[in-house]
């Protein structure tokens with residue numbers, strides 16, 4: 001990302017080799033630079049050749065025998081390095097404003113708290129390395145309204161507004177850049193047209209967003225939140241469909257009125273189009289920018305520039321947006337706070353939720369975490385009074401929470417995945433013209449392709465995993481490393497021609513539904529069906545407009561969406577997660593089922609959730625039936641307290657991977673001894689173990705978990721321990737990572 005940067009100011013004073021710091025030269029100005037290297041340090045350079053360079057700017061530096069882009073961090077009085085070894089900067093990029101001190105403080109916090117190399121954190125948290133002026137223009141599109149058509153003829157012929165309306169009439173829709181190209185005064189004219197209601201944002205299916213009259217719960221929550229000035233953390237814990245978004249919008253409205261910026265964080269890009277449309281429709285005159293990792297660098301640079309310059313009123317984004325500088329920041333809202341996608345588990349390991357909390361405190365602004373199923377970590381903070389706990393206990397408007405029923409598959413056997421009661425429930429919705437959502441958390445056709453004669457199963461050569469059968473294009477795919485290949489015609493081991501797919505995924509359910517309900521309009525939504533943002537948006541729109549009867553989908557559909565026509569949610573094959581080894585498996589399953597069930601009955605008709613299970617007596621299901629999040633959460637918390645597990649204990653995970661397992665195990669053993677040698681009390685260092693999925697993308701992996709009931713004790717170990725690890729000799733090809741507060745162990 002830091003290569004190919006434009007507009008480099010050449011160093012005007014590169015000293016000749018050997019003459020760097022003789023007494024005759026002016027004293028070196030020592031600049032610390034963050035470089036994208038896996039080392040826990042800043043690097044010293046001599047900036048005397050570039051008098052204008054400032055902390056926060058991108059700078060180019062010599063590194064070994066090559067050059068690197070990095071970020072100027074700060075000035076230093078003296079270096080531990082021999083002065084003759086301090087090399088001068090090569091150049092700096094002044095096409096972008098320097099990243100502010102707040103941003104650097106945030107990066108330093110992440111580097112220290114998560115013990116990640118500071119230069120790698122900085123590289124990840126920095127904007128794309130292209131300047132926004134060269135980037136694509138804004139995506140806001142406008143169209144003329146009926147009132148605009150009516151008013152235009154009465155405007156003076158040379159009025160810029162009239163010209164804009166005429167252009168919009170001719171083109172249908174235009175974006176901001178295209179309008180601005182029509183006249184130098186297009187900006188203010190556009191403002192006026194928006195204010196008059198003659199032009200409006202052309203949003204894909206923006207539901208008319210007028211403010212709702214608040215429910216009593218909403219009003220109470222809002223009142224509490226409006227009392228905040230300065231840092232305060234609140235957990236907005238509201239059942240599915242209780243109108244949390246309305247509370248966020250009211251808060252944002254206050255911020256806009258006060259001239260402050262709002263940061264609205266959502267877990268996944270899947271949530272942004274709908275929320276984007278809602279926010280835009282509510283605040284048509286506010287400057288709203290979106291930021292997520294699937295945008296082009298140009299579009300992201302634009303959003304970044306709008307945020308950093310203070311131009312953006314609202315920044316809506318996924319976890320990386322937590323790093324965007326906002327000079328007028330007034331509040332942070334983080335929706336679906338329980339969602340695991342706030343946690344980055346590759347590269348720099350951090351939790352955007354926890355970073356957002358730190359940021360809110362550091363910049364002294366309030367933060368709201370919203371969820372129908374809060375994480376146990378946040379819930380514990382709420383119980384202990386560190387977060388204000390705001391509840392919305394009923395659905396907004398007329399809607400009621402759905403009824404949850406279990407189908408015992410020991411009694412009602414499923415054929416092709418569907419039990420009789422499930423089939424009948426679907427039939428009755430079809431007959432009434434209502435929509436059904438079928439949830440299965442596995443994409444593809446079948447998770448295993450195997451030979452019934454000899455037991456062969458198609459496995460990934462690079463991972464300890466089965467290949468998944470994809471029927472649509474007849475391919476076998478590894479969902480872990482992306483490897484793929486054709487489907488063999490016969491068993492490669494015994495030649496049997498009758499090899500079969502076992503188990504089921506979204507594609508197979510879709511096939512079964514198509515043959516059982518040939519008259520129904522069917523839509524499958526998973527990561528394979530959703531190609532690109534436009535397409536995703538369009539599929540969501542089709543559901544909302546009632547153009548499909550049956551939707552088959554993965555957890556992509558479970559979160560946050562508001563589809564008023566869905567009255568039945570059917571859950572297929574959730575039992576596997578009841579017995580997963582991860583201690584968070586039940587917490588996750590419960591949240592997922594409550595969230596997906598929460599898509600049912602959000603409109604005028606009552607909703608029902610049907611869950612097929614062979615274990616209807618499991619307490620998790622009893623809690624789901626009763627919509628008893630609190631009861632479930634408390635029992636989980638008690639269990640965790642007993643076992644000293646998060647949030648009643650704290651964990652670190654050190655992992656290592658290499659082409660072979662032994663060097664990874666050896667490294668972790670050495671790390672384990674190093675941890676024990678530090679003799680920190682109250683800290684338990686577990687055994688080194690191979691990971692459950694040992695091999696991934698041709699690398700063998702092992703892990704070591706360290707646990708304590710006291711965070712200060714764990715942190716007392718962490719820093720010196722990690723510093724020691726950098727001194728260990730590494731076998732060829734070995735990599736290691738530390739994960740503070742890991743979400744999967």
Ligand SMILES: Nc1ncnc2c1ncn2[C@@H]1O[C@H](COP(=O)(O)OP(=O)(O)OP(=O)(O)O)[C@@H](O)[C@H]1O
Pocket residue numbers: 212213214215218238239240241242243244245246371372396397398559560561562598602
């Ligand atoms: N005060 C209100 N009166 C009537 N309808 C409301 C009110 N507040 C919100 N709504 C409507 O209720 C529906 C659900 O609201 P929203 O999507 O904000 O729920 P949510 O709490 O975010 O749910 P989830 O956790 O499931 O995402 C929306 O269609 C919204 O327009």
Ligand SMILES: [Zn+2]
Pocket residue numbers: 460461462463465478479480481482483697
């Ligand atoms: Zn693989």
